[in-house]
Amino acid sequence: MMMTFKELTVQKTRNGFLPILPLNGKWLEDIGFVAPCSVGTTILDACLTLTLNGGTDLQVESRMVRKRPRTTLDVNVFLLHKCGLRIGDRVGLTLRYGEIQIQKIVRYTTH
Numbered sequence: 161m162m163m164t165f166k167e168l169t170v171q172k173t174r175n176g177f178l179p180i181l182p183l184n185g186k187w188l189e190d191i192g193f194v195a196p197c198s199v200g201t202t203i204l205d206a207c208l209t210l211t212l213n214g215g216t217d218l219q220v221e222s223r224m225v226r227k228r229p230r231t232t233l234d235v236n237v238f239l240l241h242k243c244g245l246r247i248g249d250r251v252g253l254t255l256r257y258g259e260i261q262i263q264k265i266v267r268y269t270t271h
Contacts, residue, residue, distance in 0.1 A: 195220045
């Protein structure tokens with residue numbers, strides 16, 4: 161499978177105080193993240209890499225959304241904080257089979 165790219169925004173938890181990055185949808189299954197499975201994490205140079213079956217840091221789950229099962233993977237506040245990500249930050253996801261790389265998108269503007 162070829163590499164693809166997605167952009168998402170770091171959201172806030174239901175209580176509104178902590179950042180969370182919910183990943184969900186069929187695209188997760190397309191790159192091998194099928195529930196239930198464990199996911200390992202590594203952080204290098206502010207890049208968070210999620211690896212399928214690479215550890216037990218996170219879990220891929222199936223949740224009911226509008227009476228249909230949906231594959232979900234929530235990146236928690238601890239990992240986001242270690243990468244310097246906050247609520248509202250835009251992140252880029254580089255997707256390969258069995259791997260997701262997450263990095264903050266920094267856009268520069270000129271006046």
